[in-house]
Amino acid sequence: MLEIIRTIPIEHYVIYSSILFAIGVFGVLVRRNAIVVLMCIELMLNAVNLLLAAFSTYLSDAQGQIMVFFIMVVAAAEAAVGLGILVMIYRNTKSTDIHLLDNLRN
Amino acid sequence: MTSLLMVFTKNPVHSVIYLIITFFLIAGQYVLLNAQFLAVVHIIVYAGAIMVLFLFVLMLLNLNEDTEPRASAMWKLMAGIGSGSLLITFVGAFRGSIQVNIPEQGNPKIGLVENLGRVLFRDFVVPFEIAGILFLAAMVGAVLVGKKENKL
Numbered sequence: 001m002l003e004i005i006r007t008i009p010i011e012h013y014v015i016y017s018s019i020l021f022a023i024g025v026f027g028v029l030v031r032r033n034a035i036v037v038l039m040c041i042e043l044m045l046n047a048v049n050l051l052l053a054a055f056s057t058y059l060s061d062a063q064g065q066i067m068v069f070f071i072m073v074v075a076a077a078e079a080a081v082g083l084g085i086l087v088m089i090y091r092n093t094k095s096t097d098i099h100l101l102d103n104l105r106n
Numbered sequence: 107m108t109s110l111l112m113v114f115t116k117n118p119v120h121s122v123i124y125l126i127i128t129f130f131l132i133a134g135q136y137v138l139l140n141a142q143f144l145a146v147v148h149i150i151v152y153a154g155a156i157m158v159l160f161l162f163v164l165m166l167l168n169l170n171e172d173t174e175p176r177a178s179a180m181w182k183l184m185a186g187i188g189s190g191s192l193l194i195t196f197v198g199a200f201r202g203s204i205q206v207n208i209p210e211q212g213n214p215k216i217g218l219v220e221n222l223g224r225v226l227f228r229d230f231v232v233p234f235e236i237a238g239i240l241f242l243a244a245m246v247g248a249v250l251v252g253k254k255e256n257k258l
Contacts, residue, residue, distance in 0.1 A: 042152070
């Protein structure tokens, strides 16, 4: 295990997580389907999770992995509530286009 | 490396499948990081529960490529510029600024369930209970939101 840590520097994980996070941001910005937007949010949460686990292993400290657990809890709750709201929105507007939901602007 | 596959995630509406593949790859990263319990929990929670939920809603709403709203090219360009500059900012900010002192003998059992459980139930009991309450609130909220409007 220590050989892996010595051969792969932590910067690789940082860059990898940054790429994942940027892809998630791109997805949130560019997609108009609300379900795909929620999925991209999950992707961003996963990028953060991966970075936390990487630092936890590199410092051999278990607290980072506990934080990953709590982020997973929040992600699961968010997905459940978000999809419930999405189904309700679809029932009202017959669409999942997020650009229909700018009523508050007017 | 694996993130090339996630770029393809953006194109079709069955991006759910690609996202599941992505989650499995991230679980593989956890295994490589010696966090086996985390990898198993990740597969169970994400690939097992959340993605099934997403697929279920996707099927329930009967969405396919015809009903998929399209973003304009300018919007795509702006999003690409925004996320690209965010990526450049992250990489530029973190490169060279991280000094990690690797311990000489790391504990290789840190990701196993024994060690994690000990930490979770000794140092993190209160956040654990709060997480339970959060789950209960989310469950009640989801049921309440999912009900018919006139009964609310």
